[in-house]
Amino acid sequence: MKNIYKYITIIFTAFTISCNPDLDRINPNQPTMDVFWNNATDAEQGVNAIYSTFARVGFSRWMPIIFITRSDEGYSASPWADLANAMGGFIQPDYNFGPVVDVWRDNYIGIFRANQVLENVPLIEMDAELKARLLGEAYFLRGYFYYNLALLWGNVPLMLEISTPTDLPPTATQQEVWAQVERDLLNAISGLPARYSSSNDLGRVTKGAAYALLAKTYMQQEKNNDAESALNWLVNGEGAGIYELASGYRDNFLIHTENNSESVFEWQFAVNPTEVTDDDVATFNHNYGSSIAQFMAPPGIGWSDAESRTWAIEEFLAERTIDNQRDPRLSTSILYAFSDERGPEFTMVYGQSFVQRYGNTNRNRAWHRKFLNDHWKNEEGYRSPNNYRFIRYADVLLMYAEVLNALGRTQEAYPYVDRVRQRVNLPALSVARPGLSQMAFLDQLKHERLLELFGEGHRYADLIRWGDLNKNLASRDPGFNNFEVGKDEFLPIPQRDLDINPNLRQNPRW
């Protein structure tokens, strides 16, 4: 019997080795959502996360490329044929085509983040002014994401609350989407400051940015009176004391002169040399630069996936400065064999002359220069820190001129065009072409906007607004041979979303 006790002791000892297990395991990597949204820091970080969307691939790379190539100022000659066809060729058989879907998706990622702020921050007890500002930023950004969606896809689902996996929203019409953009921007205007007191906040969106984007929204809908009053704040109101054109036109595209006086709304980028991904939630060590320069740079340096049409060069050359020079905006906007007037032996392409680099080839090609980094290095990469000045004051002035002209106040519009021309030493329009009719003035504005904003992604919206987006553009941009009116104004809704949500409709004729 003695042995029995021995064995019981052994067993008992063994049993005590098992601990009393606790099945609530704490995640040491991330806090749960229920401890968040409690104070001002949480609110500010929630808003920062919305801005973080800007460096995602769809946003920072493909969206500007889509805007540029879908207009007549650019196209893609990428050897990646699917890309070349989708970007400006108006051929996209695969509705889930990655680069296009990325743009759709990143805008909605931003919307999801903004919705989290808009739903949670009002409940936080914090400084009322800061709260209003942060909500204003979130409203602005959500409005901006819908602005992009309204332009590119038109009829999209409106997500205005925090997403749940089973949401099956219906398609909203483009008109409904524009209305949402207006609501968000009006909310933003009431919360946002005209300027930030701390320089650490430089780069956050402002009341001026909201007015400018609201004006764009109104103009796309031909609501010219509304647009006039929004722009009035910028041109004649408080904004007039904040913004002015930068003295050097090129300052708007250099890394050393970011967030200058001309900047109304600017995407902020910086280099993270150790980044391992473009996905801004996979790890903190992600890319906060843009890869667009690598994709737009000429061959041998970059992928040359979006290049410039050459017809505009003639429009630039038609202007001469008051001291009879070329319009300096040509070489700032376009890199081609004659970017240096003296020709390919003198035109520098990333540290080599055009001739050294390409010999006799590529003479009929041209590249958009404004996103590139050739002003400070002889290579590109996926980490461009070059900020994208999405709304410049020059754009605002030209918009104001356009709105005034549309309202029949053509003569009043002249001075604003003059300011833009005189900055680059062109003769004032009031001198060069006084007394234009309303119609002729609009035609002149098309020329002015082309030269001032070439390769900055605004022309697609301009062409839509002017009713010029059609097959007639094919003479300048053969991609428009494939353009079908009533279809190609919009991109196809991603098939995946249609497959999942029967309440969604595909865009017409896709």
Next chain:
Amino acid sequence: MKTKLLLRACMSFLLSLGMAMSLMAQTPRVVTGTVVDQENGEPIPGISILEKGTNNGTVTDLEGNYRIQVASESAILVFSFLQMETQEILVGNRNPIDVVMAENIGDLDEFVVIGYQSVRKRDLTGATAVVSTENTRSVTANSIGESLQGLAPGVTVRNAGGPGQGASVEIRGVSSFINASPLYVIDGMIADANVTINPNDVESIQILKDASAAAIYGSRAANGVIIVTTKQGQEGPARITLSAKYGIQQLPRGPEMMNNVEFAAMQRRQFENSGLTPPASVTSNFDPTINTNWYDESTRLGNVQDYNVTISGGSKTSTYLVSGSYFKNKGELIGTDFERAAFRINSRSTKGRVTFGENIVLTNSVRNTPPFGNPFYDVYTQLPIIPVQHPRYITNANPDGWGIGTPDAVTYANNPIALSAINTQRSNFAKIVGNAYLEVELADWLTYRFNAGLEASFDHIKTLRRVGEWHFNQPAAPTTIQENRSTYTSLLLEHTLNFNKTFGLHDINGVVGYSQQQSNNQGILAGRTDIQQFGGRYLETIGSATGDPIADGFVNTDFLIVGYLGRLNYTYNDKYLLTFTGRYDADSRFGADNRSRFFPSIAAGWRISDEAFFNSGFVSDLKLRGSYGELGIVTVGSWDYIGFLNSNPRAIFGPDQVPYVGATQARLANPNLGWERRKSQNYGFDANFLEGRIGLSAEYYNSLSEDVLVNLPVAFYLGNLGGDPAVNAASIRNRGLEIEATYRKYSGEFQWDVSANITTIRNRVEDVGNFGEGIDYIQTGITRSQIGRSIGEWYVLKTDGLFQSQEEINNYTGPDGQLIQPHARPGDVRFLDINGDGQINQEDRTFVGSPWPTMQAGGQFNASYGQFTLNIQMVGVFGYSVLNGVRADIDGYQNTNFRRDISPWSPDNRNTTDPRIGFAVGDPGLIDNARLESDRWLEDASYFRIRNLELGYALAPQLNQRLGIQRAKIFISGQNLFTFTKYSGPDPDVVGSGILNRGYDQGNWPANKIYSIGFNCEF
């Protein structure tokens, strides 16, 4: 000569050791005799002879003679030897007692491990496959899983092929969209039997397939359980076994591609067809001296080396086995290799009623491979006019002048040689897997067991990116070094009580117990940019780099499972068998409300051959059985049920443009996550005919998985990131038949056995949850999983040959007379307008074939004639289709080399299946031709393969004696030498990419052809 003497000395030492172990009996009676082999009449040395019920024993000497003293005439001698039929002989007044030993053929008295318990195979009620390790050992395999191919019905093995790559193993189809891998139990430790475990250490493999067999593992067993038992020491003198194998490895070739001249001609034609000027690289600047065969440049002859040494032995009260092994595989792709060294100690000691034992393996594996890229695309798509290396490519960013293409010779392919030289990744996995246990025999019918298992892995992955460029237009990036160190620990603690009691005709046995397992995986990552280089040598430490530091750290998994388990086997008169099994599990990976669940099962068997009415001399044993039960599987991460804050976003602000922390919920969460459950039924019989010479088993199974997690595409407009949130919503059924038959002929000089197995799996999606009205499927790129069909059937456009003329295109019109393919030109692919709306778009996709085989089969043939042995293994998989992604790239014609046997359509070449060739930019017809989502790339991948051929020669006993060894065998083998298939890629045995794209050949590493030679011996 020296060796021989040494061996002899060892032998006599060991023999005398054996002798010394014999204890003197009280009333000595001496018995002598000779033991010979029934097979050939030769004496057998080393046969263990034991007086039953005592510690008294001896072994036969080199001439097969023995001498033993026994207590009395009533003593019983037990003659035993591995793989021979054990014989018991009453001593009586016989002397000498000569014994003829025969190879063990009947396996009915074999014990099989079924989880926490061993039972006689003849008493099994659940579906349990026992895999012959004779067959698994004769193939060269990186992992245990890989060695199982074709050997057991219901087990689908698809090979990954590369050095250090595991195989995909599925048991009875796929019942989950997320995880189809079985649970591995190694010597009672639940641990992954991946490439770090040496397949040679394995003594037996049992596969638990149905709910009854697997239910003891409850919440983790739904995909089946593979129980691996490693070799144990045997009672008797020390035995030393040695084996060595060397093999050369060759890749089966894919399509032959064009050389420089052929390519240049074809590309000129391509551009001219599109009215474009061909690139100068194929016209004025064509360099005839550059003619790169990228396949040859990127591949080499591989080899495999496998060495094992084992020392084992023991006494009645303790046994031991120590083994060491080294395995090395040099892959056929340059820059790839794998090596593994392993050391194992298994021992078991008994003192009184207490037994203690442990089974522990220490392994260290090293794998070298470039960290990204897939040369199985590059070697076909890379252009022959680009050199591997050339001075004209030398730039600051590309100092070695790797050939990467130019604006004039555009390629998107990597230069695989450059990539593997510039980017290296060395992964070191140091690992301990094992268990230690304590058993106390409380009564002769009751045993308590405490089992502690440990799997600990220490991984170190070092990645270097040196200076250089490996593809065209490469973006600038600094050189970097990164080191990732992570640890994985899994600790299992179990208390079980085993009982086994007979009351007359009633036999009851079983187990009850408690089990707890905790797993944790965490790691750190450190690195720095700008590694230094002096005189061509890089300094490969983080500290020596000069750029920006990188640091990260994380806990990937941390979870705990607690379970209470029980099994009761009841047998009446050896005829009626009943098994109840159940397990109650709680798992920290679910929210508190869904954390625990009970998984029960029941099984019954009827040995009809023992019934009085059943009287057949032909059928020696027949058992019918059936089972029903429920199993679970966890397919979620440690914390998926809670929504988490992601603090990784960064916003850039301020004049200095610095990052500011952003925080958001990136991933949507579902708090109601629960187990996937599988309810399965199994009906089968086991029969033996002609005294065990023919064995036949058949099973029908029908399992329904419910609450299957659908981790599937949520709409992009939700803005979700970091993985789609899962919902327990879907349901999948797997049904099928498994038949296994064996015939054995173990008499005469020519002895052989043949086994064959057939498996059918009918996989059917029953429910996909609520994805919105009318959406009864899950779409993933080119496959669709729709209710009523199998997981991941091909859902693509259907083609119907080529347009031969413009007239045909003009006549191909829709309901309103519009051209269905307005962009097409003669020579383009005609797509079927499935929905009849007059245009070709995604609405015209339809189901075209399935990646699921209608039948899988395996066959094994083992034979011996004299000193020769032969092992043949065959595998056949029939009736399925594979999407050849590599061919889709090549035959899309754009920025790629061309197949040598390409025959593009032209007005003068109409009798072809290859469409017209041209440059696709601005030519939508060509884009359509190259669409991936089309049945153009689907191919019948049915195949039959001679998986292994091994011819062995056992050295004659006389020779063995002179060498002082007991057994020795040399062999040559050929693996995967012959494959019969219509598939045009290098290998139809495709692993695919994930469960939903199981048949998508994205440059799969094809099954290697291995020619090897080896020997094993025992002394």
